[in-house]
Amino acid sequence: MAPRDQVLSDSMRLREAGIRPTKPRMGVMRAIREGGRRHLSPDSLHRELADTGIRMSLATVYNTLKQFADAGLLRRVGVGDRTWFCTNTSEHHHFFDEVTGRIEDVLGDQPRVIDLPPPPLGMSILGVDVVIRVRRTG
Ligand SMILES: [Zn+2]
Structure with a gap:
């Protein structure tokens, strides 16, 4: 897609x-879009934006990510007290490396959760x- 068309597509x-x-x-x-599939934190995106010359406060980056997630443009993933914003909006689950703190998508067949308890009344x-x-x- 031509850059102009991509801008139009983002806008749409x-x-x-x-x-x-x-x-x-x-x-x-x-x-x-340009960074491909990944898991963003407000900090990591704030750095990415700064590297490309876009100056935005961390609070604005956070609010924008939250707004995009609320609108379904990103998927919110929470582990413990951390939250990532996943650019892959299809149904999927995650691996979390407890040592490095890295999170990644489970690719292909997804785990199935069965025998869920009934939800609260x-x-x-x-x-x-x-x-x-x-x-x-090792
Ligand atoms: Zn993900």
Whole structure:
């Protein structure tokens, strides 16, 4: 896709998600698209943006990621007290390396969770996120 078409496409994706395509949001969309599949933290994206000359406060980066996740443009992944924003929005689970703190997608067949308990009264289950904790052997 030509760069101009990609900008148009980013703008359309934002509008379809109900988000006004401001310049900072377009910058974040471009960074997400150009960086490929990965798991972003506000800090890591803030650094990426700074490296490409986009100056944005950490709070704005965080709020933008949160807004994109709420709109379904990113997937929120929480492990312990940390949250990542996954650029892969398809249904998938994650491996988490307890030593390095690195998180990655489970590729291919996804684990199946069966025999879930009934949800608390008046609640319905929206989904199950599996985090498989790993550590390098040897
Ligand atoms: Zn992921």
